[in-house]
Ligand SMILES: Nc1ncnc2c1ncn2[C@@H]1O[C@H](COP(=O)(O)OP(=O)(O)OP(=O)(O)O)[C@@H](O)[C@H]1O
C-alpha cells in the first residue's frame with residue numbers, strides 16, 4: 001500500500017486500584033508523549049481481576065478519555081490473573097498459518113479450561129537450539145467470559161477495544177522500547193501492582209518464565225486498616241504519609257517495612273522457582289515497576305534478597321515530552337504507574 005494508514009490507538013490499563021491511559025505518537029522512530037491520565041477506582045470495583053462494578057470502571061474510562069479530549073476510539077487494553085494462562089510449549093516446526101489451523105487442537109492438552117470457551121493466541125519464538133526440528137511457542141489463553149467483561153465495559157462507553165493484550169506482555173513491549181533487549185542477558189521484569197505482581201523473565205527477547213502472584217500494594221493499606229481500625233481511604237492516606245489522629249507514624253513505618261519485606265519475599269520465591277526449574281539460567285538483573293515500586297525500601301529489599309542489581313523501570317525514560325505539557329519531575333514520579341499502559345499504547349493494529 002502506498003499510503004499505509006496507521007490507525008491511532010490509545011493504551012488503557014485497567015488496574016485494580018486505577019485506570020491508566022497513555023497516548024503516544026511515533027515520529028521518526030521515537031515515541032512522543034501525547035496524553036497520560038490516571039483515574040482511581042473504588043476499592044471494590046475490581047476484585048481478583050474480576051470487574052465487580054462495571055459502571056464505576058466505565059465511568060473512570062469515560063472521564064479519562066473526555067477530560068483529555070481524545071478523539072480516537074481505538075483502544076489497546078490488557079488482562080491478567082488466573083483466568084489467563086500463559087504456557088511455553090514445544091512443537092514440531094510449522095508455519096504461522098499451519099499453527100493457526102492447529103492451535104485449537106494443540107492447546108487442548110496444555111490449557112486447563114474448556115477449549116471451546118477460551119480465546120487462544122500464540123507467538124512462535126523460534127527453533128529449539130538443541131533440536132532444530134522443534135520450535136518454541138508461547139501459548140496464551142483466556143476465558144471468553146472474562147475477556148468479554150472487559151470488552152463490554154469499553155464498548156459501553158463508546159470505545160473500540162481492538163487489541164486485547166496481557167499485562168506481562170505489555171510490560172515486555174514497553175521494556176523493549178525503553179531499555180532494549182541484550183542478547184543472552186537474563187532479566188526479570190516485575191510489575192508490583194495493587195493486587196498482583198506480574199513476573200516475566202526474559203533472555204534477550206525470549207520469554208522464559210511468567211507468573212502472576214496474587215499479592216500487592218493493597219496489603220499495605222489492609223494491614224494499616226486492620227491495626228488502626230481505619231476505613232480504606234484513611235488507611236491509604238496514612239500509608240502515603242498523611243497524619244491521622246491516634247495513628248503512630250512509627251508503627252506505620254514498621255507495618256510498611258513488614259509488608260515490603262513480605263512482598264520482596266514473594267518476588268524472591270517466584271524467581272527461586274524459576275531458577276530451580278531451569279538448568280543454569282540465572283537472573284542477572286531485575287527491573288521493578290508498578291505503583292509499589294515507589295515504596296522507599298522495596299528496591300533495596302529485593303536487591304538484598306536476590307543479590308543482583310535492581311532498577312526502577314521508567315517507561316517515559318526515552319520518550320519525547322513537551323515540557324509545557326508535561327512537568328519532567330511529575331513524569332519521573334509517575335512513570336512506573338504507566339508501564340503497562342505505555343506498552344499498550346505502542347501496539348499497532350494487526351499486532352497480537
Ligand atoms: N507514592 C507511593 N509509594 C508507594 N506506593 C504507592 C505510592 N502511590 C501508590 N502506591 C501504591 O501502588 C499501588 C497501585 O499501583 P498500580 O497502579 O501499579 O496498581 P494497579 O495497576 O491499579 O493494580 P493491579 O495491576 O494489581 O491490578 C497501590 O497499592 C498504592 O497504594
Ligand SMILES: [Mg+2]
Pocket residue numbers: 013014015016193194290340
Ligand atoms: Mg497494574
